[in-house]
Amino acid sequence: MPLEWSPASDRPDLLADPVAKAVAGLDVKVEVAEIDPELSDTAAFCERYGVAMEDSANCVVVAAKRGGETRYAAVMVLATARADVNGIVRRHLDARKASFAPQAEAVELTGMEYGGITPIGLPEGWPVLVDENVTRRPFVVIGSGVRRSKLALSGEALVAATRGEVLALTI
Template sequence: MSFATPSLSLGQVRWVGALEHPELLGPVVHEQLRAWQTEHPKLVQQVMACEIDPELSDTAVMSEHYDIPMDTSVNCVLVAGKREGVERTAAVAVRASTRADINGTIKRMLDVRKASFVPMDRAVEESSMEYGGITPIGLPENWRFVVDGSIDSDAWIVIGSGIRASKIAVPGSVLVALTGAEVIEGLGR
């Protein structure tokens, strides 16, 4: 079954259908999109990708250089805390124009005394993605994934692609539907 790839004009980049350009995706991201394509072809068809300079992949620099608004960009961070000696982790997506509320909403969500970002080397190793390209698509199945309530809409968001040399654009509601994300208000402040 074939569906038309949507046209997207966002920033100063050329957006293409993500599955049609696996070279723009990290291996685990491409694998996840292919798996979802069987069950959700219309949703996966809305996942777009663009090439960027990997030296410009940090969100603020990328947003400025490619004219992509910061409130359109979404960062995915891995956070963790312990409770009774058991580590609780979550991948958290918040708009780049906000900061993840680690010591408030996220700490309460994890039900831990103290939450913090997982160190970069561990996040890269466990996600099988490049630093600066970590994305909710293709995360390990045992990771809890939550998104800030402002992301669950039909508006386009820009996220990592698993590699530093590209970005993904997808309607926020499509990302939530594909990943089965928990939507929690106030993750970003």
């Protein structure tokens, strides 16, 4: 079953509320496609819908701690790579400790479903760190804030849409 892409701004019903609000104000092309929510996890999604793993990017929420304060950031890497959270990300965020945010915390803070968290529509002030390899993709599939759909845009548009910082983030 092929994916049917349409402008994300035309289908707010397929987006989490914060994502729909953010998409409405963007000047970049973002498309959305409905999927089986049971196939939202990257490997299952790519296999079922024929999307190459290198055309899929994952968003992880990182909790960075220093001096009793916790700050959050989103990290975007291709599905074929792993983010260096304890090295590059931790140092970039000037944290003593950095780790993946607990699932319940990430869901509550973002207003998005686990397995669908995306960097578009995150809380104000959260940095979005985008691995340089993501920016090279002319087409990259990311979460939509919900498990029942995916967004697609170019890597450059992702950086523009999120005001992301481009770094070499993978190990």
